[in-house]
Amino acid sequence: MVVARGLAPHSEPAADRSTQRLAGLIVLLALVQIYLGGLVAGLHAGLSYNTWPLMDGKVIPSDLLLLEPAWRNFFENPKMVQFVHRVGAYTLFVVALWHMIATWRRQPGTTHARRATLLFLLVLVQASIGIGTLLMQVPLHMALTHQGVALMVLGFAAAHWRGTKGAYPLPTEIAVRG
Numbered sequence: 001m002v003v004a005r006g007l008a009p010h011s012e013p014a015a016d017r018s019t020q021r022l023a024g025l026i027v028l029l030a031l032v033q034i035y036l037g038g039l040v041a042g043l044h045a046g047l048s049y050n051t052w053p054l055m056d057g058k059v060i061p062s063d064l065l066l067l068e069p070a071w072r073n074f075f076e077n078p079k080m081v082q083f084v085h086r087v088g089a090y091t092l093f094v095v096a097l098w099h100m101i102a103t104w105r106r107q108p109g110t111t112h113a114r115r116a117t118l119l120f121l122l123v124l125v126q127a128s129i130g131i132g133t134l135l136m137q138v139p140l141h142m143a144l145t146h147q148g149v150a151l152m153v154l155g156f157a158a159a160h161w162r163g164t165k166g167a168y169p170l171p172t173e174i175a176v177r178g
């Protein structure tokens, strides 16, 4: 995605540095979130605590650190693993929203701003599918859709990030006077 977007024609010059950085952060957050989702699926952690927004009746459920040593909870405790996946989703959502608003403020009407909007909408759709998957106790079609849209989020985020960096510089010509 990054290479293809880099080579494709660019309709806009590069975005400012902070837009570029925020777009890069979203790629990183999406990657981490997909890793966390893999842990949720692997532990079948989506088959328990099938409520939203509360988990086990609380915003921050108890017994998150049940296992010893504490770090094992982040990999083997389904409650902690599901909770961290939720927190990751909220973080990605807020950063994508912030990025969209900031890009429209700094560069209104540009391709960068339009792409930031589409990226936010993709994250919104993905979060909604994730919540639906959880509430419905992980039917296969929902789990597969959630997995597939995750790749769309990551792919689009990566292409958008590359887009904010603008076109490759053209090869410079050296004029030789005879």
Ligand code: HEM
Residues within 6 Å of the ligand: 030, 033, 034, 035, 036, 037, 038, 040, 041, 042, 044, 045, 046, 047, 052, 085, 086, 089, 090, 092, 093, 123, 126, 127, 128, 129, 130, 131, 132, 133, 134, 138, 143, 146, 147, 150, 153
């Ligand atoms: C918004 C960003 C999100 C991304 C990018 C994302 C990504 C993923 C990925 C890649 C998986 C692994 C699928 C697999 O390997 O089979 C997954 C699993 C899961 N996610 Fe998310 N997710 C997001 C948000 C959410 C939210 C908000 C919830 C619910 C509150 C949620 C609930 C689940 C559940 C229950 C599973 C397990 C599905 C299964 O067992 O197959 N996700 N997520």
